[in-house]
């Protein structure tokens with residue numbers, strides 16, 4: 001029973017990169033700030049993360 005209007009999102013404009021960081025990883029493609037849901041990594045190496053659109057970029061790390 002709250003009278004608070006559910007319009008918090010309207011006044012908030014978080015940077016896309018900031019929001020993606022909350023989700024986990026940001027696409028490593030230059031200029032892309034989407035959520036990197038696709039991880040590419042060789043054993044004992046740092047994983048590289050890319051979004052659906054740029055996941056082909058990650059193939060080179062495999």
Ligand SMILES: [Zn+2]
Pocket residue numbers: 027028029032033034050051052053054
């Ligand atoms: Zn991307």
